[in-house]
Amino acid sequence: MARLVMKFGGTSVADVERIRNVASHVKREVDAGNEVAVVVSAMAGTTNQLVAWARETASVHDAREYDTVVATGEQVTVGLLAIELQRIGVSARSWLGWQIPIRTDNAHGAARITDVNGGALIERLSQGQVAVIAGFQGLAPDNRITTLGRGGSDTSAVAIAAAIKADRCDIYTDVDGVYTTDPRIVAKARKLDKISYEEMLEMASLGAKVLQTRSVELAMVHRVRLQVRSSFEAPDAPQLSGPDAIVPGTLVCDEEEIVEQQVVSGIAYSKDEAKVTLVKVADKPGVAARVFGPLADNSINVDMIIQNVSEDGKSTDITFTVPQAELARAEDVIRKAQPEIGCDEIRTDTNVVKVSIIGIGMRSHAGVAKTMFETLASKGINILAITTSEIKVSVLIASEYSELAVRALHTAYGLDGQ
Ligand code: ADP
Ligand code: ASP
Ligand code: MG
Numbered sequence: 370m371a372r373l374v375m376k377f378g379g380t381s382v383a384d385v386e387r388i389r390n391v392a393s394h395v396k397r398e399v400d401a402g403n404e405v406a407v408v409v410s411a412m413a414g415t416t417n418q419l420v421a422w423a424r425e426t427a428s429v430h431d432a433r434e435y436d437t438v439v440a441t442g443e444q445v446t447v448g449l450l451a452i453e454l455q456r457i458g459v460s461a462r463s464w465l466g467w468q469i470p471i472r473t474d475n476a477h478g479a480a481r482i483t484d485v486n487g488g489a490l491i492e493r494l495s496q497g498q499v500a501v502i503a504g505f506q507g508l509a510p511d512n513r514i515t516t517l518g519r520g521g522s523d524t525s526a527v528a529i530a531a532a533i534k535a536d537r538c539d540i541y542t543d544v545d546g547v548y549t550t551d552p553r554i555v556a557k558a559r560k561l562d563k564i565s566y567e568e569m570l571e572m573a574s575l576g577a578k579v580l581q582t583r584s585v586e587l588a589m590v591h592r593v594r595l596q597v598r599s600s601f602e603a604p605d606a607p608q609l610s611g612p613d614a615i616v617p618g619t620l621v622c623d624e625e626e627i628v629e630q631q632v633v634s635g636i637a638y639s640k641d642e643a644k645v646t647l648v649k650v651a652d653k654p655g656v657a658a659r660v661f662g663p664l665a666d667n668s669i670n671v672d673m674i675i676q677n678v679s680e681d682g683k684s685t686d687i688t689f690t691v692p693q694a695e696l697a698r699a700e701d702v703i704r705k706a707q708p709e710i711g712c713d714e715i716r717t718d719t720n721v722v723k724v725s726i727i728g729i730g731m732r733s734h735a736g737v738a739k740t741m742f743e744t745l746a747s748k749g750i751n752i753l754a755i756t757t758s759e760i761k762v763s764v765l766i767a768s769e770y771s772e773l774a775v776r777a778l779h780t781a782y783g784l785d786g787q
Pocket of ligand 3: 578580
């Protein structure tokens with residue numbers, strides 16, 4: 370017998386028929402003698418609709434009321450899944466975030482989980498009742514409802530798994546595992562049997578939305594055995610059971626558990642970038658602080674930075690990137706600081722994409738970045754900015770080249786499958 374968390378995303382609960390399919394997956398695990406907590410997302414498209422309604426009502430609105438609206442999608446799916454489980458003879462009840470409670474900070478719209486009380490859940494599980502838990506939502510210190518940021522149900526699932534000391538946390542989604550790159554973009558993408566926490570963390574934060582970044586962080590800290598698998602495989606397919614069951618998906622684990630390590634394990638891309646260029650900034654000490662200080666003071670995350678060589682020794686261009694959602698604010702901050710910065714012009718561009726190669730093997734191999742730059746050059750793709758860390762290299766390019774770049778790099782690093 371094992372204690373399992375099973376998480377189902379939006380496409381897996383998109384309508385009543387799919388909810389019945391989810392219930393069959395849950396029943397299979399219950400029938401095998403396992404204790405099961407299920408975490409569900411809202412039906413596919415629902416959260417987008419809720420966000421759109423909040424924005425339509427007022428483009429600038431109270432974040433607490435935004436959360437009140439967007440958290441409702443998950444209330445529908447937990448209720449429906451509990452009803453369906455009961456219909457097929459499985460004891461189950463729904464739990465909303467506040468009923469557990471899942472405690473968060475008060476950063477509405479992107480709250481972080483601070484504490485999950487697993488007590489009541491564990492008691493019900495031990496009585497043989499399935500807990501059907503609303504993902505994405507929590508409770509702020511002042512008891513207002515919070516949400517965890519888009520894709521946050523993954524994080525709810527991992528936090529629950531840690532709180533109830535689950536043997537496994539299975540993330541069921543619309544692909545059958547983590548691939549070398551988004552399988553919807555590259556037909557030759559290969560499914561990985563295993564990926565290290567660190568690589569998965571980079572993949573997620575660099576744009577692979579198969580897992581929310583925070584969920585991987587939590588899994589790494591709490592040593593949660595995290596697996597990504599398909600909700601569309603037949604629920605009655607033969608399965609191994611127990612804590613160490615090997616599922617046909619991808620296991621996110623310690624790097625020591627991975628025998629064959631590639632230099633580059635995966636490629637991610639993010640269209641969520643915006644580029645800002647300050648033209649003709651004075652080339653003297655203290656200027657960078659005058660640009661990036663006010664951005665930091667306003668909690669705007671700057672990612673890539675380049676300062677061009679000054680041709681005349683007097684002025685230079687500074688380029689940096691911010692998340693697209695923060696561009697308007699960043700522009701506003703820079704315009705206000707323009708008199709102190711003293712630049713001629715502020716240019717912005719949202720027609721850019723960040724493409725990244727990720728792999729633990731980079732630590733011990735030289736020439737990895739060189740292959741990236743040569744591959745892009747051979748396709749005539751211009752690099753606008755570069756950042757690196759120990760296990761990744763990211764480049765910013767014009768967005769029309771994103772698919773070409775991802776495919777070419779996938780081939781160049783020998784990742785293509787059949
Ligand atoms: P869910 O609704 O189940 O949470 P998401 O849409 O959030 O599902 O995440 C699954 C999607 O992630 C897939 O449909 C796929 O297009 C995308 N994806 C991006 N990169 C990868 C990757 N490297 N491996 C697998 N899926 C990926
Ligand atoms: N329903 C939320 C969203 O669409 C949370 C999730 O699906 O993980 O972002
Ligand atoms: Mg998701």
